[in-house]
Amino acid sequence: MLIDTHAHVNDERLMPFAADIHDGLKDAGIEKVVVAGYDRASSERAVLLSREYPAYYASVGIHPHDSDSASADDYALFGKLSSESKCVAIGEIGLDYYYDLSEREIQKKVFAEQIELAYSLKKPIIIHVRDAYGDALKILRDSSKLLAYGGVMHCFGGSAEVMREAVGLGLYIAFGGAVTFKNFAKSDVVRAVPAERLLLETDCPYMTPVPFRGKDNRPEYIGLVRDKIQEWRQDIDVEEVTCKNAKTLFNI
Numbered sequence: 001m002l003i004d005t006h007a008h009v010n011d012e013r014l015m016p017f018a019a020d021i022h023d024g025l026k027d028a029g030i031e032k033v034v035v036a037g038y039d040r041a042s043s044e045r046a047v048l049l050s051r052e053y054p055a056y057y058a059s060v061g062i063h064p065h066d067s068d069s070a071s072a073d074d075y076a077l078f079g080k081l082s083s084e085s086k087c088v089a090i091g092e093i094g095l096d097y098y099y100d101l102s103e104r105e106i107q108k109k110v111f112a113e114q115i116e117l118a119y120s121l122k123k124p125i126i127i128h129v130r131d132a133y134g135d136a137l138k139i140l141r142d143s144s145k146l147l148a149y150g151g152v153m154h155c156f157g158g159s160a161e162v163m164r165e166a167v168g169l170g171l172y173i174a175f176g177g178a179v180t181f182k183n184f185a186k187s188d189v190v191r192a193v194p195a196e197r198l199l200l201e202t203d204c205p206y207m208t209p210v211p212f213r214g215k216d217n218r219p220e221y222i223g224l225v226r227d228k229i230q231e232w233r234q235d236i237d238v239e240e241v242t243c244k245n246a247k248t249l250f251n252i
């Protein structure tokens with residue numbers, strides 16, 4: 001069975017279909033879905049979904065885009081929500097210098113604060129990085145003692161070198177629909193990830209895989225990601241390995 005380790009069923013575009021999507025999981029061979037929060041409201045919606053539907057799990061956190069809205073109140077709320085057994089991680093958190101929607105210094109501060117929060121709550125972290133691997137690795141290195149509960153570099157787009165350093169810090173590496181794109185140039189990185197650190201995700205409604213480009217992405221398309229990675233990883237059963245890894249990381 002498959003596990004989608006990063007899905008925004010809590011996004012306004014998918015939320016109305018949360019029940020339909022859940023109904024379709026079994027037929028698509030999907031056992032569990034981690035619904036990732038990206039701000040206060042989406043984190044609350046992720047937890048609501050995890051309470052209502054057996055296959056949905058939640059993560060709570062503030063995306064780098066919204067770093068400048070982060071407050072102590074948010075962290076207190078995340079602390080409260082993460083006491084629920086199906087709230088399995090803090091995230092997505094990180095740095096995004098591609099869009100630069102929050103000031104970089106604030107992004108760094110809020111990323112570091114949420115790493116600390118996750119450690120205090122004994123939760124793994126879900127990390128979003130775009131065009132900021134240097135600064136993100138520096139923060140992760142400086143926080144290495146706080147990574148005891150692990151984490152995942154979601155939608156990984158870095159080099160093999162960055163991947164190796166992240167793995168050295170105890171992190172998992174997740175790939176999604178981008179692997180099916182014609183211009184995806186990182187198959188060598190996918191090949192180099194240690195089997196015991198590889199994860200699958202959709203990041204739906206974004207990152208829709210080929211041949212469904214132009215439509216909203218959904219967890220049910222995750223099989224396309226598995227198939228593509230399986231072409232490059234003849235050494236392992238991608239579905240079996242990534243399912244086991246997701247269960248280990250998120251304790252689900």
Ligand SMILES: [Zn+2]
Pocket residue numbers: 092128129154155
């Ligand atoms: Zn992300």
Ligand SMILES: [Zn+2]
Pocket residue numbers: 006008036092203
């Ligand atoms: Zn995401």
